[in-house]
Amino acid sequence: MSNSGFSRRHLIGTGLALGTWAAMPRLARAADMLVAATFPGTWNDAHKAVLVPYFHKATGADATLTIMLATDEIAKLSAAKGSAPPFDVAIMDEGPLLDGLDQGLFDKFPVAKSRHYGELLPVFQDEWGPKISIQAIGIGYNPKKIKIPPTKWDDLFNPAYKGRVGLTALNSTLGMAFMVDLARVNGGGESNIEPAFTALKKLLPNVGAISANLGAHAALFQQEQIDIAPYNFNFVQTLKAKGVDVEFARLETGVPAWRTSLHTVKGAQKPDLALAYIDGHIDPEIQAAMSKPPYDVIPTNSKVPLPPEAVRLIAPSQADLSKLVYFDWRKINQGRSAWIEQFNREIKI
Amino acid sequence: MNAAVAEGVTDELRRRTLPRLFSPVEWQLALPLALFLIAFFVAPLIGLAVVSLYCEPNFQTLGLVQYRRLFGDSFNLGIVADTLWLGAKATLLCLVFGYPLAWVCARAGPRLRSLLLFIVVLPILTSVVVRTFAWIVILGRQGLFNRTLLALGLSDAPIDLLFTEPGVIIVLAQVQMPLMVLPLLTSLQRIDPNLADASAALGAGEWRTFRRVILPLSLPGIAAGCTLVYAACATAFITQTLIGGARHLYMPLFLYQQASGANDWPFAAALAIVFMAAVLLVVLLLSLLGRARTARIYA
Numbered sequence: 161m162s163n164s165g166f167s168r169r170h171l172i173g174t175g176l177a178l179g180t181w182a183a184m185p186r187l188a189r190a191a192d193m194l195v196a197a198t199f200p201g202t203w204n205d206a207h208k209a210v211l212v213p214y215f216h217k218a219t220g221a222d223a224t225l226t227i228m229l230a231t232d233e234i235a236k237l238s239a240a241k242g243s244a245p246p247f248d249v250a251i252m253d254e255g256p257l258l259d260g261l262d263q264g265l266f267d268k269f270p271v272a273k274s275r276h277y278g279e280l281l282p283v284f285q286d287e288w289g290p291k292i293s294i295q296a297i298g299i300g301y302n303p304k305k306i307k308i309p310p311t312k313w314d315d316l317f318n319p320a321y322k323g324r325v326g327l328t329a330l331n332s333t334l335g336m337a338f339m340v341d342l343a344r345v346n347g348g349g350e351s352n353i354e355p356a357f358t359a360l361k362k363l364l365p366n367v368g369a370i371s372a373n374l375g376a377h378a379a380l381f382q383q384e385q386i387d388i389a390p391y392n393f394n395f396v397q398t399l400k401a402k403g404v405d406v407e408f409a410r411l412e413t414g415v416p417a418w419r420t421s422l423h424t425v426k427g428a429q430k431p432d433l434a435l436a437y438i439d440g441h442i443d444p445e446i447q448a449a450m451s452k453p454p455y456d457v458i459p460t461n462s463k464v465p466l467p468p469e470a471v472r473l474i475a476p477s478q479a480d481l482s483k484l485v486y487f488d489w490r491k492i493n494q495g496r497s498a499w500i501e502q503f504n505r506e507i508k509i
Numbered sequence: 510m511n512a513a514v515a516e517g518v519t520d521e522l523r524r525r526t527l528p529r530l531f532s533p534v535e536w537q538l539a540l541p542l543a544l545f546l547i548a549f550f551v552a553p554l555i556g557l558a559v560v561s562l563y564c565e566p567n568f569q570t571l572g573l574v575q576y577r578r579l580f581g582d583s584f585n586l587g588i589v590a591d592t593l594w595l596g597a598k599a600t601l602l603c604l605v606f607g608y609p610l611a612w613v614c615a616r617a618g619p620r621l622r623s624l625l626l627f628i629v630v631l632p633i634l635t636s637v638v639v640r641t642f643a644w645i646v647i648l649g650r651q652g653l654f655n656r657t658l659l660a661l662g663l664s665d666a667p668i669d670l671l672f673t674e675p676g677v678i679i680v681l682a683q684v685q686m687p688l689m690v691l692p693l694l695t696s697l698q699r700i701d702p703n704l705a706d707a708s709a710a711l712g713a714g715e716w717r718t719f720r721r722v723i724l725p726l727s728l729p730g731i732a733a734g735c736t737l738v739y740a741a742c743a744t745a746f747i748t749q750t751l752i753g754g755a756r757h758l759y760m761p762l763f764l765y766q767q768a769s770g771a772n773d774w775p776f777a778a779a780l781a782i783v784f785m786a787a788v789l790l791v792v793l794l795l796s797l798l799g800r801a802r803t804a805r806i807y808a
Contacts, residue, residue, distance in 0.1 A: 229769075231769050231770050231772075232769050234769075234772070235768055235769040235772070238772075259772065323669075327755075328755075329755040329766070329770075330770060331766060331769060331770035367756075368669075368672070369671070369672040369754050369756075370672075370754050370755040370756050371754055371755065372750040372751070372753070372754055372755040372762055373750065376750075376751055376754075379642075379645055383645060383646065383649035383650065383651055383652065383671070384649070384650055384651045385649050385650055385651075385671055385672070496770070496771060496772075497566075497767075497770075497771030497772065497773055500766055500770050500771050501771070504584075504758055504763070504766070505584055507755065507756050508584075508756060508757075508758050509674075509756045509757060
């Protein structure tokens with residue numbers, strides 16, 4: 161070894177230096193850092209631009225956002241059960257939330273310590289974590305290609321749109337809600353999904369692309385790979401603000417919607433920071449900022465008025481939000497895995 | 510006495526034929542890595558196998574239900590076959606483009622070679638996600654490829670490449686190209702240029718020289734490159750899902766759906782085990798092929 165010009169001391173010195181370097185991120189993390197899950201699209205944008213800076217000002221701590229679908233969050237949290245969770249704050253839609261509660265993945269929200277929980281409309285209060293918004297879906301379309309705005313799912317079947325319709329897989333709430341609502345307008349529903357699959361089979365000649373994940377759904381419109389697709393209200397608004405030719409069309413058959421919420425993950429490294437982060441999201445100041453374009457996030461705090469675009473396209477007033485079409489996600493969860501399997505079989509080329 | 514002599518001879522032989530790379534002490538240097546692999550690779554793999562033996566998604570009873578379900582359904586087996594076949598097609602395309610590139614690199618002067626090598630390696634320095642998204646921009650209906658095609662009047666309507674299998678194959682072949690070129694280059698560089706001259710002097714044309722001399726001698730490189738590219742292509746979750754979409758269902762996406770969307774970990778684990786075995790089998794065949802041919806040539 162001695163002729164290699166590589167002494168033991170040298171080796172140990174290098175090893176120590178490397179070790180110290182590797183430990184650095186841990187040290188940096190020890191200085192208050194919260195890890196929060198967020199959804200792709202509008203949510204990631206709004207959280208990064210509005211919530212994280214506010215959180216930093218209020219607590220002096222930093223927050224790292226990690227983009228994931230709710231089903232992925234559940235998968236990761238249940239895999240990490242018993243050890244330190246990979247993130248401290250979860251963002252959930254109604255279906256995956258029930259799974260998470262069944263598996264005991266979340267802590268109760270410390271309502272007494274919250275400054276803004278009491279300001280939420282009663283339908284948005286939940287002891288497991290406040291509802292931060294309502295997500296509504298309809299049809300996103302390219303106004304340059306489609307001159308008459310669509311008004312119902314039936315419009316997707318128009319032969320003129322051959323190869324121009326986009327769909328998304330059932331791992332997102334959008335994909336699942338679309339299928340259930342397609343069943344509903346065709347005489348079925350959460351307990352009878354078959355009408356949706358019958359319709360889907362008829363729709364397939366029109367389908368140009370099915371995105372495997374929601375993040376890629378935006379790219380379909382951006383690249384003009386498709387002209388029309390089921391889409392979230394907020395996502396269309398955000399995409400439009402980025403200069404993409406896309407408009408949101410309200411469904412005459414009723415606007416499907418679900419509530420989105422934030423939760424402290426059981427075993428979170430910094431429960432107090434998690435509370436501050438979640439409480440920030442229901443702060444009227446933050447909800448007002450997020451209700452502005454390009455986010456148009458529908459507020460849940462009674463002190464914040466609906467954004468004009470939501471008034472025009474979703475509901476005239478906060479009281480009318482309860483008249484949107486809501487689903488029984490307990491029933492949907494029971495069908496989920498069988499539906500994913502059937503969906504795979506029906507759509508596979 | 511005889512035995513002792515024989516022992517001495519074998520010892521001597523061993524010393525000469527097997528240079529003693531590792532003294533017992535140095536073997537121990539490999540122990541940390543071995544322990545690391547046992548803790549973070551072998552143990553989770555065993556865990557995966559155990560999970561696959563549960564009959565229900567909520568881990569109630571042990572049994573072979575998941576494997577019966579997998580092998581009893583032609584839909585599932587079709588996905589395995591599609592994925593293996595996709596890997597084969599992408600690997601072949603990669604070889605067709607990679608071989609000439611490696612050849613040029615091997616024959617270039619030192620400066621040009623380092624420049625070419627830099628260009629070949631460049632893609633590895635960017636994330637697969639970035640490379641794949643770049644391809645979305647190129648392959649889309651309004652993308653670079655289609656616009657060029659339309660502008661040149663070569664086609665009246667945009668050609669669909671995004672969300673098609675040919676699109677996935679093209680992107681996989683490009684994204685994994687360095688894994689093909691680097692081993693090929695190494696084996697091509699090892700070939701003595703005099704062999705080609707000798708072949709020419711004996712009257713062989715260029716094609717014949719390539720087919721009878723260069724190609725057989727570069728087989729170890731081909732086998733190594735194909736092995737690496739195949740394993741990478743068959744399991745490329747990001748490229749397959751972003752370029753192929755949900756209608757082209759390959760094993761990585763199928764696995765992800767079962768674990769994350771359907772929350773059926775035992776079935777996902779069984780899929781993972783079967784898929785891993787299938788890919789390993791193909792890789793094994795590839796390396797056998799490389800070895801068998803070289804053995805014959807050198808014999």
